[in-house]
Amino acid sequence: MPEWSQTVPAAVRREQIVSIIERQGFARVQELSRALSVSEVTVRSDLDLLAEENIIQRVHGGAMSGIKSTAHSPDYERALTRAVTEKRRIGNAAAALVESEMAILLDAGTTTLALARALRAREDLRGVVVFTNSLTIALELGVAEPHHITVVVTGGTVSYKQRSLIDPLGDMFLGSVHSDLCFIGCNGVSVTGFTNSSLPEVTMKRRYLDSAARRIVVADSSKIGKSQMIQVAPLDRIDTLVTGIEAPPLELEALREAGLTIELA
Known part of the structure; x- marks a missing residue:
């Protein structure tokens, strides 16, 4: 695994994850792991944290943009x-x-x-x-x-x-x-x-x-x-x-x- 992946701050890595998910609408754990050159364990941990903050929606095998029931939420939400x-x-x-x-x-x-x-x-x-x-x-x-x-x-x-x-x-x-x-x-x-x-x-x-x-x-x-x-x-x-x-x-x-x-x- 490239050395740079070990030195990128976690906050920056999570921003990159959110950017990928927002751009694609959905991303798999394996895909994010390859794109960011970090382990799948690290990606899962990041996704769990982002989901807790309602930044992304955690689904089986990866994550989607937005939070649950977004389609039925008011405009502001x-x-x-x-x-x-x-x-x-x-x-x-x-x-x-x-x-x-x-x-x-x-x-x-x-x-x-x-x-x-x-x-x-x-x-x-x-x-x-x-x-x-x-x-x-x-x-x-x-x-x-x-x-x-x-x-x-x-x-x-x-x-x-x-x-x-x-x-x-x-x-x-x-x-x-x-x-x-x-x-x-x-x-x-x-x-x-x-x-x-x-x-x-x-x-x-x-x-x-x-x-x-x-x-x-x-x-x-x-x-x-x-x-x-x-x-x-x-x-x-x-x-x-x-x-x-x-x-x-x-x-x-x-x-x-x-x-x-x-x-x-």
Whole structure:
């Protein structure tokens, strides 16, 4: 067995396993063992751990992408099972842009949830205030120890689809807030702009953009080159797009030529 396989950190190896499974939909233990040059015992151990974390679904002889009953789960829960490792990298890269004493706006979504988890792990931060309309993110950050992050929830009507709060109260609240940074997600990124499929969510995203000095979009690679029916903002309204290295190179080149600053994670 090659020497390099003995030196690759377990976390990196598991990311590779998840990437293979997400790409193929299913992978056998023997296949993963050959691809990563590690023993089948090691692969089984990794798969068991990933299954416990609900990142993959363990089945006889290997593993599948997603968790059990995904097809019958709400949209938000299905999204939690997609591109997990990529979203984690995006979240880490975006969280690195936050500094102590900043006020930030954090949109609802699964990629922004990964960002929130990365912020929670940033023990170097002090005095950060997070405004969010995401119930999931509020709970994630509200129990952080030590309490280096203050969480303020916008208020509004509960959206079951996104586990978030939308108009009317949230819209009025955000009109009185000014932040250093805002992080929003979207369903599509193309040369025509940033787009989404839900009008109530778009309204909140636009309010975030209006209330921030610097505007950042976080979106996994599956959103790049796609377009939805409602525009959130044109490309020149956003300062930076943070996406994964899996994003299509030709689409990234077109976006850069259109003037968009892109950070790959």
